[in-house]
Amino acid sequence: AQSVAQPEDQVNVAEGNPLTVKCTYSVSGNPYLFWYVQYPNRGLQFLLKYITGDNLVKGSYGFEAEFNKSQTSFHLKKPSALVSDSALYFCAVRDRAAGNKLTFGGGTRVLVKP
């Protein structure tokens, strides 16, 4: 079975500082990995995905994530956080060999303080 873990319920960071949101996954085959963001009172928005190729993936709003197969991780990063980045972030995985279901992590709330 596939699973995703986001070990931090909340991450606090000062504006201008680097932001990291952690994600680890478990699949039996090769993964497709995604990050989504949910702003207050708004729907989920796609940030970036890893399908194949370069391990460093760049996405929307200056975010990037690095696929690390040996550590089964896909941490989300932003070099300089903005107050407007405060939101709920979800990591998701799909096992290429195990059907079409996308499994989401429990989410990490990011609070960027001015």
Place this chain on the structure above:
Amino acid sequence: GAGVSQSPSNKVTEKGKDVELRCDPISGHTALYWYRQRLGQGLEFLIYFQGNSAPDKSGLPSDRFSAERTGESVSTLTIQRTQQEDSAVYLCASSLGLNNEQFFGPGTRLTVL
């Protein structure tokens, strides 16, 4: 173009009643998904439609839950004999295909009294 739309945006019902939630995917998207998000929790997969293939119903929590999709367009999620634990936000998403990102609708907030 238009994004994924869902209706109603809010639904309050009494325990035991049936409810029907609607999703209009992005035109041309062959894949459609339903998720449930309980307060303060992550997304729980319910069901997935891909073209004319049989839907993946593995996430439906009980036989009170069912969903239909007409071709590659509108989908309805039906919950029969609603229970208080069904209270959640029900999210619909669509994508061009399996490897593509999913685009989410705004959700339907269901409250069962």
